[in-house]
Amino acid sequence: MIPVAPRPLAAPPAPDLGNLDLAQVLEHTPAATFVVDTDFVLRFVNRAYIELHDLAGRQCLGRPLAECVEAGNYARFHAAALAVMATGAASQEEIQLSIGGRERCFLTTRVPLLTGGVVRAVCGMLTDITDHRRTERELRASHRRYAAMVEDQTELVVRLDPQHRRVFVNQNLARLFGEPPEVLLGGFFGDRLPEAEASAMRRRLLALTLRSPVCDFRHEYALPSGETRRLSWTVRAIFDEAGRIGEYQAMGRDVSAVWQMERELSRSEAKYRDIFEHSAEGIFQFQANGAMAACNPALARILGYASPDEVMREQGDLFQRIEARPEDRLEFLRLLAKNGRVYDHEMQVVRRDGRTAWLSVNARAVLDGEDRLDRVEGAARDITDRKRAEGERMLLVSAVDQSAEGLVIVSRDFRLEYANPAFDQIVGGGQGTTARGELESRLTPFLSDSVRKMLGLGLRWSGRVRLTRPEGEEVVAEAFISPVRDGSGIVVNYILLVRDMTYELGLERRLRQAEKLEAIGVLAGGVAHDFNNILTPILLNTEMILSDMPPDNPLRQPLGDVVRASERARDLVRQLLTFSRQGERTVGELTLGPLVKETVKLLRGSIPAGVELSLRVPDAPLCVTADPTQMHQVLTNLCLNAAQAMPGGGVLEVGLAAVSAPPRPKSGTIAAGAPLARLAPGQYARLWVSDVGHGMPAGIVERIFEPFFTTKKPGQGTGMGLAAVHGIVKSYGGAVLVSSAPGQGSLFEVYLPLLSQSVC
Template identity: 45%
Template sequence: MIEPHSGCLFEGLFRLHLAVMLVLDPETLQVLDANDAALAFYGWTPGEIGFRGLGDICQDGPLCTLETLERCREGGGRVARCRHLAAGGEVRDVDIRISRIPSGERCVLFAVVSDVTALVRAENALRDSEERLRSICENTREGLFQVDLERRRYLWVNQAYARILGYESPGELLEAMEDPESQAWYSLEERERVMSVLLERGFLERHELRLRRRDGRAAWLSGSAWVVRGSGGEAARIEGVVEDITPRKRAEDERMLLATAVEQAAEGVAIVTGGSWLVEYANPAFGTVTGFERGEILGRDFFSLFGRGRQPLPSRDIREALLEGREWTGPVRDVKPGGQPLAAEAVFSPIRDATGRVGRAVVLLRDVSPLTRLENRLRRAQKLEAVGTLAGGIAHDFNNILTPILLNAEVGLQLVEQGDILRRPLEEIARAGGRARQLIRQVLVFSRQGDLRAERVDLAEIVREAARLLRERLPGNVALALDVDPESLPVLADPGLLHQVVVNLADNALHAMQEKGGVLGLRIMRRRGGCPEGAAESRQREGEHALLAVSDTGHGMDEALVERIFTPFFTTKRPGEGTGMGLSAVHGIIRSLGGGVRVESRLGEGSLFEVCLPLAGPVAPPGREPGGQRVLVVDAQAFSRRALAMILEGLGYKTTAMRDAAKALRVFARAPGRFRAVLAGEDLHGMSGRTFLKACRQAGRQSGLVLMADRDDEAQGRPAADAVVVKPVGAQALAQALDEALARAARRAGLATSSTE
């Protein structure tokens, strides 16, 4: 008990204070006194005060009591948070502050106890809440961030945000991101646009943007962000949550790329429903191949799109194959709605759903009309080749028969006098024989067995000369439209045969307009990049060409007639008006010159014949002086030998052409100095071109050696040849190869002379 001399004031403060107060023995921690608040808090009566100790009410165990004793000795004290047993047996959280106070000749411990149960519960709840929030932030797959707008730096990011941008941890990102504007944003323009909207509206929802990963690649994010303002209303920081949608964006790009590829594919693609066979999708090319508009295809039964031709699609076989999960492939031959032929290859492939059931089918329709046209042209060329071979053989035999007839007719004319009754029949025989000889010459030209004299001629001049002759005999109802390129267009050809080509094509056009008249067009121009598509038998596809176009506005031709116009002796003229060799001679002459002929014609609209000839190479420079120099040409193909000889003669060389490689090698070895150069094909009769040229080099080192390779692989021919030229051979390329080979041969000969000296 507190002594009475302590004073009434202290007694009143102690007894009536609302705080829980205890007076404790410093040696035993027994309760010496307790105020009213303490009695109420602990549920004691005044008579129990002397029988209670701090160890009885502290629920934290003996260690807590022992620590209080140790700290309170020698004038010390203790401030602690403990759990005390309160009234009703309830354990309460308290803050206890114990001080050592002198009281007369002795010291006591004065303790003030505060009930902090509610505060502890609040702190625990806050701690649990923070732990849950931390767990969510660290384990969520969405990235969370805070950005300080004043310093323009990240304040905080979670693990997911760091991982999205390619960092191992948030700490690594915060340390590395010294300038987020340039380091984090993939595009500064995009940043300015996003920040402008965000600061104006205060928030963004589900916005897609790109940030830069640590490795420099773009990361597509979808997220929401908001502005946190300070006490003065200023924008202090930005907080937000983002989701990595890079895989989704990549998948969308791939789907878009696939959709674009299918939409722009040259092959027709359609998707049909398995049960009803209705068309769900069709790309533009499918409409082009079938001849339908896209709107006419969608929602329609697939097999109803076909069936107008003689070979409709076998719908039953296709259905059975797809239902069994098999692919079906086959041709489609039909007629388009506009009447044009439809030629395609179809591939039907099953599409399975998640359960493995065939629910749809994808149809690939490839237009093979160009291939069909190429096949038709090939068959036509083969047919003409066969006819040419037959006609050439007959012509040679016919020449043998015609020769004695003409000779005997001339002898008879010399023996009979003028006015003799036999003279007129003999003259008719001679004239008929002359016409037969001209016809045989045309047949031999068609079959490429005649002797062709090739020289450098200006095609434009040939056409102008033919036009002057044509004007003199044009009917009154036909006009001539002449369009000739003013520049020279040199070609290697026989001028007489080239003139015959122009006249034959013009005569054909005039015949087509003899009833209604019209316009005869003659046009000549330079063409870069090869002959027009469809030019029959053209071997020179690259380089510059001369193009001769002869057109008319006559009755035109159908496809069946176009297929036959180059066949020898085929004619649409009445008996006595033509031999049927005019266009076939044109075809043979142009083929012999390495060119091609292309025909366009429509019934009632007229026809267009385009003749394409390779331009002659440049004139040999004065320094080379090829005149008198002889080139040995060795090739297995007779036509190739003739064509090469024509080109070389046009360049000013003399030629010796041979087929047999062994025989050619013997000729060369007997007099190697006779040949300034040797030109050999890759596959010769008896040995390879490389072997032949190696043997020629051993026989004579002063000749230039040129290999004509079948493919563009120059390295393979270099050890044997001084120059390599790839077939098909043009005049310019051949001239350059010869110049290179002759230069190498000259250097080789000079080195040999030096070593000898």
């Protein structure tokens, strides 16, 4: 409808509708009814028409129809109405109209309204038959589907009248009987069976009631070809409203193949029952609640039972009863719920006798018609021996992989087959991630031509090999190579054991150094005592002569030189005694922080102006057992040496801190004092002095603690400063560590056992 504003029209008088009762009828008829005059002006519309076109009341009356309906609908009615006016005869047809944007089906009737034999108006009626036509279409489609289902399906379909005569057969039944459907119609159901079977079938059909309207039966049927088929029928009685049988509907199937399969199945069951009973694997079937439904003798034997009956007699969830680790059973159930199947799931169980066993389980979940778990069935294999062997093998593999010694297996032609991470660490400094080709190239030092010749003769070889790692570090490795023979004595591989001897050799070197220092200390102590005995009368007598000699005596000058030389010799003797730990000292509880600050303060005047002193001392007191004078001497010697190593200036750092454990040997570090391996566990005070001077090569660092060893020019040093440091620190159960390299400065670290704060 196209709504427009109403306007007055000079229209001819409306035709007489006959009487008022007809207008009432038209008003309430369900068909949309309207009347137009010969000018196609609306003169009457009923309620159904207003609702159909969604008109606002009856304001369309007196207006042209073209203004009240859609253009396409008006054009179609206009043409048909003109034909009615011309002929004076009513017309009717089915049309499709677009109402409110929706296509609908109507039965339209156009009736001429005559006055004195002249058409004065046309009455139009629209009856909505959309739902009717849709129902008809669906009924026809349903009929076609039903016919197709009956005719095209593989099952046999027969309809019978109450007297058991065939009134319908499908093509499949006609093909089976080898006759057209027309020949079969009218015949009795079962007329081709022996009389006894036919009578029994009729009695069963007559016994069907409203409460029991269905029956099933089977029979054999001989085809015209002589072949015998076995048919299975399901017959349903259809009752009318009075409760009488109106017809029978029978659905049949040729079950000859199924019948044959059942016979084969019976034989197969016997065969598989034999397999079930005598299988080496445990076969089981348990219900959804975990109760065992069936198991074979093998499963009973695996679980430690005498027979399957003993397993079946025990109530409750079997898996929960035998579980050794709950997580195994929970993982099994999770996989079963997720995938419906479980393959090679390994789980540990407890046998009836209390021993543990390992099982490999394959299982599947069987669901019922409502997709709920009905049962679980599967097989279990005892893998206890295999798991034990795997455990031993993995233990061996872990031991080899985690071994501190390198292990390499090479083939007969000396190609790398396996190398553990320790070998990579020893020869390359890696962590087991070096590429195979690079590892194979690092075998060359171990497999020289002479070694290969010895191994080719079936002999063993052992020796030490000096290697250079990729970063330039030198390593000494001890190697042992032996042939590996098979059961017949033929060499199939060679095994190479490699041990890093660098640390041990360093320990040996440090031990020899310590022994040498110890021997020098003993010697120095003896020499110092004897030398002191010699110096005492010289210094005493010279001083006595000087005290009695007049000031202008020319001998005072040479005697003064004797006194000064004797005093220097006395200081040297004192340093020797300190190195040999035979000098006098006052040992007690000493707080290092104030001593370090005081010593550094005193040293500032003795250190060249270009050297910057940096002090790092904590506020917390650090107490050790030591002689203050000797600790002052230690720090003074270290600081003066550091300052002299920086003639061009630099930073000299002095620090003090507490550490939680004694020091351990480090690469590129020389240790003096007490051997590091013998240091007592516990907290230590770490006193360090570092410089950025010229540094020292390794050959010099190894000798700096030897008495009288010095790199200074003659007259600039005695070589006893660091020897005294070594002796003092060692006497207190501590150690000195030195790290230095040419051009990288030096770091001296003194470690002394730390006393508890409650003592300080």
